């Protein structure tokens with residue numbers, strides 16, 4: 434089920450990217466076919482959304498440049514708080530790419546297990562990057578600087594710049610992306626586990642989630658199959674409750690466990706066992722509820738005139 438949801442979400446993201454490409458072509462005059470901008474494309478702008486979040490907290494203003502981006506960002510954080518890193522486990526297309534790369538690595542039998550002090554050392558960069566972004570946005574930038582960035586031509590054209598990064602990739606960027614993908618074959622979820630600051634943020638929030646995987650020590654036969662299946666490199670077989678920031682709630686450990694009921698998704702507050710699909714279903718539901726609420730309250734589409742955006746695209 435996880436593969437299917439990830440595949441569907443990745444196809445959706447490709448469709449969104451294609452629709453945005455058509456929109457951009459129409460906007461810059463390369464096409465006569467008018468296409469509306471898909472708001473979901475703003476979900477790929479988490480740094481812009483972080484600045485918008487500060488604006489929301491400090492000034493009570495909901496970003497009108499990338500309102501869908503802020504909506505998705507808030508939805509994903511709420512998701513992490515309620516049902517762990519379901520976004521990483523099921524919805525993010527980069528997670529799906531790493532899932533596929535991991536399957537290739539397993540198929541060719543060349544998986545490198547990163548453990549102990551080396552793992553700890555490799556986990557540091559994503560937290561350093563996250564700390565840098567949080568300190569810069571929340572402590573170093575003034576409200577005026579945040580406003581100036583949000584209303585800058587750069588931010589207005591951020592999705593188009595992101596698209597150009599992939600469609601017109603520099604050789605340096607191609608080498609870096611290629612290296613990350615190759616490393617993802619041998620080191621499971623290389624980018625997600627060791628480099629992604631977005632995943633680091635969601636992992637920290639998820640530690641407060643009531644939902645977690647629990648292991649019944651009395652039932653465990655210490656076969657270690659859960660460890661091998663875990664994309665987060667977590668030693669599931671020695672923990673009672675898996676509340677690691679690396680747990681994406683994929684439930685692959687439950688799937689791999691040969692003992693019925695040994696591992697389960699549990700509400701840590703009430704200690705009630707939950708259905709194994711609650712993280713996936715909860716994540717999708719929260720995303721849809723936020724989308725519907727944003728659409729209904731006009732917090733999804735930007736009210737700025739298209740002519741203004743066209744002018745910025747032409748400048749770009």
Ligand code: SF4
Nearest residue numbers: 521525528625629632
């Ligand atoms: S860690 Fe980052 S790239 Fe990986 S699935 Fe999570 S958000 Fe996506």
Ligand code: SF4
Nearest residue numbers: 663680681683684686
């Ligand atoms: S502990 Fe289980 S649910 Fe969490 S990441 Fe590992 S396999 Fe997935």
Ligand code: SF4
Nearest residue numbers: 653654656657659690
């Ligand atoms: S797969 Fe199940 S039985 Fe085997 S070590 Fe993990 S929790 Fe214990």
